[in-house]
Every structure is written in C-alpha cells, then in structure tokens.
Amino acid sequence: MKQLWISGLFLATLFSATLYNAWRVDHIIVSIVDLLTQAEEAARVEEWEQVECFTTAAKAEWDAAEDYFSVVLVHAETDEVSTGFEQVMGFLEYQDGPEYDSSNGALIAKVQHLSDVEEVSWKNIL
C-alpha cells in the first residue's frame, strides 16, 4: 500500500509542478506582452524614448527568464523570440515606424504562443 501512495504522490507532485510551471510561464509572458504592447502604443504617437524604455524592460525580463524557458520550453521557439527581440531592437535604433510595428507585432505573437502551448486546454491535449 505504501508503494501505491508513493507512486500516487509522485504523480500528483509532478502534475502540480507542471501546473505551477504553466502558471509561472504565463505570469512572465503576460508581463512581457504587456510591456511590448505599451511600447507599440508609444510607437504610434512616435514617443521613441518611451518605446525604447518599454522594449528594453521587456527584453530584460525575457533575458532574466531565458534560462528557465530553455529548460521547460522547446528551444526552437525560445530562439525565435530571442531573434525577434534583436530585430525589434534594430528597428527601434533607426526609429523605423512601419518596420518596428510589424516586427513588434510578430514578436508579441511569438511570445504569446509560448504561454498558449502551456495552457491546459482540450485544444492542446488533443
């Protein structure tokens, strides 16, 4: 009976840990997406200093979580986001409005996707 409890507890612990992971990934992603959206809004009114401020903050959050993400997420997807950040930072330097808008939009979608794949839903299970 002890073995039954140990295996049951082990399964429950693993499942709880993965639910915590889904929550943590979502928590970080929401914060990054929020900053990138604010940067997008600032870019529309050509407030480039604010855009840089929000994008740098988002990049700093991403860098801080990158090691964790590389353990729990597919590397190809995290690499795409890192490249996306490099592109956005490049367009930001030249203050190229349309190019920045398009690459920032793509980056938000890629970052959001990382959270979506961790969501416990029928769509993901099936």
Next chain:
Amino acid sequence: MAICIIRTIILYLLIIVAVRLMGKKQVGELEPTELVLAMLISDLAAVPMQDFGIPLLYGALPICVLSALTMFLSVLMLKNVRFRELICGRPSVIMEHGKLLEKELERNRFTTDELMEELRMQGITDLSSVKYAILENSGQVSIILYEKDSPVTPEQMKLSVQETGLPHVVISDGRLIRKSLRHIHRDESWLNSQLRKAGASHIQEVFLLTADEHGRVFCQLKQREDAT
C-alpha cells in the same frame, strides 16, 4: 509540460487497452503494463537524446510519469483481483478432457496449428491424453495430462532416490570462484583431490567444475590446443 503529462497518461492507458485487445500471444513473459512501459520508454529516451532542440525534461518527464503509473497499476493489481483481471486478463481453458473448446480458441484467436505446435513442444502427440490445456496470461500453454498418461514419479514407484542440490560453479575457464567453494562448505584441499580425480594437476587446466552441497561434482578439462 502539464499537457505532456496528460498526453502521456492518455497514450499509456490507450496502449494498455490495445495490448489487451491484441491478445495473450503478444504479451509474452511481461504483464501488459510492463510491456507497454518497455515499448514506450526506449522511444521516449531516444528522441531528446537525438534532437537537441527538445528540452531534456520533455523526455524525462514522460518516463517518470510512466514509471510511476506502472508502479501505481502494479500495486492496484496486487491488491485487487478484479482490477488484475481487467488489466492482465484471466487464463483460458482451451482443452478440457481431451476435447478442444472451439469458442475459447476463437475468443483468444488461437489456431489449432498453434495448439498442436505447443503440444509437440511439450512432447505430447496424443490429444486424448490431455486433461486440460490452459492458455496462460503470459501467452504460454500449460498442459495437464490425465494421471494415467503422466510420467510416473519415484514416489509412485516407491523408490528412494538421492536428492540433488543446486550446482555451484567452482572453477570457470581456469579461474577459481572462492565464494562458490564457501557455499558448498568445502575447502581447497577437497578441490585439489577432485582435480586429481579428474586428471588435472592445476586449476588452470579445468574449463568447468561444478559441485553441489551433496558433494556431486561435474568436471570438464580444457581441450588441448594440439587436439584441434
């Protein structure tokens, strides 16, 4: 990652059902849960080993989940007879009093050719001598003969026979295994006398020497190189 666990559980249970439906012949020596574990684990370990783009956890996590599930189901099977029958099935009597039970053979998808093969492998040529043939959960067939067709035992013949012990390997390819010598409660002087009896002057000349606790010895010397 949670998706990974849920998918692993669903697939594991699905494959157990599939293995049960495949029938006893596919199971071999393993329980269905163990067979499924063996089928899945090797593949799960190989994928993240080859593809560096997949985090190691994606391989390790399903392996942990499968091992825990197998342990969980094994203990449940140990505690609950009905659950054990559900997962492993129950032995099927396919021959009774010398007659083939067609329905049981059909239910287990077991052909008469396969039954004949099993009987021949057990040295049985007369079907009417079989009292029961049982298809076990492991996929093997157990044959129980009528008493009149069963081999006689020394007890039935009222004969006294000497018990044999478990043979231990004392010398293997010229090397002495002291642990075996201790197991049979003998010393090296006893071993030397056995070597002399076998015509060997040294341990290195012996290919295999086994002995049991009753002192029964088997000794084979190494073949001389010039003999070939």
